[in-house]
Structures are given as structure tokens and as C-alpha cells.
Amino acid sequence: xxxxxxxxxxxxxxxxxxxxxxxxxxxxxxxxxxxxxxxxxxxxxxxxxxxxxxxxxxxxxxxxxxxxxxxxxxxxxxxxxxxxxxxxxxxxxxxxxxxxxxxxxxxxxxxxxxxxxxxxxxxxxxxxxxxxxxxxxxxxxxxxxxxxxxxxxxxxxxxxxxxxxxxxxxxxxxxxxxxxxxxxxxxxxxxxxxxxxxxxxxxxxxxxxxxxxxxxxxxxxxxxxxxxxxxxxxxxxxxxxxxxxxxxxxxxxxxxxxxxxxxxxxxxxxxxxxxxxxxxxxxxxxxxxxxxxxxxxxxxxxxxxxxxxxxxxxxxxxxxxxxxxxxxxxxxxxxxxxxxxxxxxxxxxxxxxxxxxxxxxxxxxxxxxxxxxxxxxxxxxxxxxxxxxxxxxxxxxxxxxxxxxxxxxxxxxxxxxxxxxxxxxxxxx
Numbered sequence: 001x002x003x004x005x006x007x008x009x010x011x012x013x014x015x016x017x018x019x020x021x022x023x024x025x026x027x028x029x030x031x032x033x034x035x036x037x038x039x040x041x042x043x044x045x046x047x048x049x050x051x052x053x054x055x056x057x058x059x060x061x062x063x064x065x066x067x068x069x070x071x072x073x074x075x076x077x078x079x080x081x082x083x084x085x086x087x088x089x090x091x092x093x094x095x096x097x098x099x100x101x102x103x104x105x106x107x108x109x110x111x112x113x114x115x116x117x118x119x120x121x122x123x124x125x126x127x128x129x130x131x132x133x134x135x136x137x138x139x140x141x142x143x144x145x146x147x148x149x150x151x152x153x154x155x156x157x158x159x160x161x162x163x164x165x166x167x168x169x170x171x172x173x174x175x176x177x178x179x180x181x182x183x184x185x186x187x188x189x190x191x192x193x194x195x196x197x198x199x200x201x202x203x204x205x206x207x208x209x210x211x212x213x214x215x216x217x218x219x220x221x222x223x224x225x226x227x228x229x230x231x232x233x234x235x236x237x238x239x240x241x242x243x244x245x246x247x248x249x250x251x252x253x254x255x256x257x258x259x260x261x262x263x264x265x266x267x268x269x270x271x272x273x274x275x276x277x278x279x280x281x282x283x284x285x286x287x288x289x290x291x292x293x294x295x296x297x298x299x300x301x302x303x304x305x306x307x308x309x310x311x312x313x314x315x316x317x318x319x320x321x322x323x324x325x326x327x328x329x330x331x332x333x334x335x336x337x338x339x340x341x342x343x344x345x346x347x348x349x350x351x352x353x354x355x356x357x358x359x360x361x362x363x364x365x366x367x368x369x370x371x372x373x374x375x376x377x378x379x380x381x382x383x384x385x386x387x388x389x390x391x392x393x394x395x396x397x398x399x400x401x402x403x404x405x406x407x408x409x410x411x412x413x414x415x416x417x418x419x420x421x422x423x424x425x426x427x428x429x
Contacts, residue, residue: 004115005033007041009066010130011059012049014186014222014392016082018139019106020047021127023081026108028128030117038069043077045111050084050156052324059084060096067098079103081111083156105157106142125171132375133179134409135218135391140168140206141187146225148252149263149331150292150323153188160189162197165206169213176215181409182373183216184390189225191233204232211242217411218373220390222248227265229274238282244387247278248288248317254309255302258295263330268309275313286388288317293350294343295323296334303346310353316361317394318354320347355421358395362419369415369429372397374408382406384414384426395422402428 048059086104109119143158194202322343372384382399414426
């Protein structure tokens with residue numbers, strides 16, 4: 001019997017990547033062949049994102065493109081899953097009835113059965129790693145308990161649910177056995193880890209246990225919520241050599257007026273105190289954050305306050321989003337007073353400021369020797385990262401080819417000799 005060839009398209013964040021990797025494991029276990037393009041596929045599965053307007057638009061466009069291929073007879077089946085489908089399933093069924101099946105988030109059993117297979121319960125922790133084989137995302141929890149006014153994640157993903165520590169250690173060991181050397185810790189709120197099943201936040205304990213897994217050399221923390229950042233996590237990052245001196249902590253804003261309306265559970269003063277505590281305990285820490293501009297009550301005064309804060313703290317990395325009004329969220333009643341042009345103006349101004357800060361910080365690295373991992377080869381150059389850069393979201397280290405042949409996934413010491421605003425240029429030591 002001919003195999004059903006499936007292309008799985010993943011949209012959105014790294015959490016979706018993990019979901020897709022788990023689904024791929026189940027499909028492979030049922031003898032379905034996974035392919036990389038629609039030209040080879042009989043069916044397409046789309047793991048959608050529904051976080052903000054731009055992500056929704058990308059998801060809808062991807063679905064429509066797949067439907068067009070189906071109309072042309074190039075594929076037989078289109079399945080839609082993930083956050084957009086979880087949130088808008090009834091609307092999607094009405095608007096795009098050509099899709100064969102709709103599923104929500106993490107409905108592996110439903111999708112596999114839809115293709116005529118059976119869920120392999122013994123493989124529920126297994127994944128087909130789709131990232132470069134030397135790093136992988138480790139999703140330690142699902143959902144979120146925080147009441148942020150702008151965010152629809154609890155609507156799509158539910159309340160916070162930690163994954164048991166022993167299961168995470170088994171998963172990490174399995175990943176290490178496949179060649180993974182770097183674990184990137186993710187969740188909607190990683191600092192809440194453990195509170196629901198252990199009665200306390202024990203992210204620090206998890207990080208230390210993961211560092212004992214043979215083969216793991218780097219552990220990187222993303223999506224850390226600021227209002228309840230545990231002190232013992234600061235100590236673990238400072239003391240454990242395998243935990244990268246890197247924290248991704250989405251702050252969203254600094255104005256007390258905006259933070260209060262956003263329901264972030266933290267003030268401007270407490271945010272500064274936390275950042276100073278981290279910087280004092282870990283002087284070489286790399287801080288990454290994200291901000292939302294154009295929130296309904298962000299006037300020019302609050303926006304200027306945000307710019308002053310970024311100039312004051314000098315974050316190593318920043319991501320910026322324009323506010324997206326989301327139905328059924330508390331902020332929906334505030335309407336959306338700023339037009340797209342004004343939101344984009346603020347975003348551009350913020351990122352121009354960050355570009356100057358990033359260039360300044362990169363210039364300080366020239367002449368230094370740092371440890372990097374090789375991620376890719378582009379043309380004649382090697383593309384690498386140090387513990388200062390998270391995969392996919394931060395800058396890169398571009399290494400000139402030399403006499404020494406470098407291997408993907410291996411670590412090397414390199415000398416930084418030049419930079420631009422976001423990338424570094426290096427030669428092998």
C-alpha cells in the first residue's frame with residue numbers, strides 16, 4: 001500500500017515547533033512519510049498561530065494556499081490544527097469549509113486517527129527534532145495563569161500546567177541521545193514551573209537536574225515572567241556553568257499606567273529592582289526582552305518613558321510588537337485608538353534606539369575570544385552562536401573560512417574582529 005505523504009507546516013512560536021515535533025513522531029510511528037514540500041505531499045497539516053493579527057493573517061493565507069493546491073488536484077487532504085483552530089474553529093468551518101478537518105492545540109490523537117492511525121501512548125514524550133540536531137526546545141509547561149489584559153493565550157492554551165520533572169529529564173536524555181547539546185527552555189510562563197504539581201515554583205531545581213544530563217552543554221531560559229521571578233533561579237544561572245548567562249524576560253512596558261492596565265502584576269520600580277538584582281549577581285548576563293507599543297493607554301508620555309527606560313537599562317536584545325486588539329481579552333473594551341501608522345512609528349523609533357545600543361555592545365566584544373557553536377553554513381561562511389545568542393531570534397556570529405574545517409553542532413573558540421548592529425564577525429582561534 002502506498003504511504004500517505006504528509007507535509008507538516010508549523011507557524012508561530014517555538015511552542016508550536018515542539019507540538020509539531022511530537023505530532024511528527026506519532027505520524028512516523030504509524031508509517032506515514034513526512035515530506036518537506038507540497039510538491040511531494042498527498043496531504044498538508046498546518047499547525048497555526050492565533051496570537052496577534054499578523055500571525056492570524058499568515059495562518060489564514062497558508063490555509064488558503066493549501067486549499068488552492070487541493071482544488072488543483074495536487075494534494076488530497078488539508079488538516080488545520082493549533083491555536084487559530086482552537087480559538088476560531090466554528091468560524092473557520094463556516095468560512096473555509098474546504099478544509100477536511102480542524103483540530104485544536106495538542107490534539108495528537110485526533111489528528112492521527114483522522115489519518116487512519118492510532119496514538120502510540122508509549123511514544124507520547126518522543127519527538128522528531130526539526131531544529132538543527134545540536135539544539136532543541138524543551139517545553140516545560142503549557143498554558144498560563146497570568147491575567148494580562150492584552151493576551152489571548154489562556155483562551156487558546158488554558159491555565160498553567162507543568163510537565164512532571166521526571167518526564168522532562170527522560171525527554172532531555174532522549175534528546176541528548178540524538179545529539180542535542182543545547183536545551184532551550186520554553187513555556188508560556190517558565191518561572192511558574194512546578195507550582196501546580198509541586199506546590200512551589202521549582203524551576204531552579206529543574207535547571208540543575210537538566211544540567212546533569214550527559215551530553216547537554218548549554219541550557220537557555222526563555223519566556224520568564226518578571227512579576228514572580230524566583231531568586232533561586234538567579235543563583236542557578238550565576239552558579240551553574242551549563243546554564244547560559246542569558247535570560248529572556250518579556251516586560252511589555254515600563255510605565256506604571258500601562259503596566260497597571262495591562263495587568264502585569266508588577267510596577268516600574270519593582271521591574272528596575274529585579275533587573276538591578278540580576279545584573280549585580282550576574283554581571284555578564286545577557287538580557288533579552290519584548291515590548292508592546294501602541295497599547296490603548298500608551299500616550300506619547302508613556303512611550304517616551306519606555307524609550308528612556310531602554311536607554312537606561314541598555315538591554316542586549318529587544319523584540320517589539322505593535323498592539324493587536326484581541327476579542328474576549330480584558331483590553332478589548334479599551335478599543336484600539338492608535339492607527340497602524342502611529343504604532344509602526346513607535347516600533348521603528350524603539351528599534352532604532354535598540355540598534356544603537358546593540359551596536360555599542362557589539363563593539364565592546366571586538367578583540368575578545370568567545371566559545372561558539374556552529375549552526376549552519378552559508379556560502380563559504382560558518383554561522384554560529386555564543387551563549388549570548390538564542391537560536392532564531394537573536395543575531396549571528398559569522399565566521400570566515402580558514403584552514404580548519406568546522407563541523408556543524410561542534411563548539412569552538414573564536415576571535416571577534418568586527419561587527420554590525422546585530423551580528424558579529426569572527427575568525428577561528
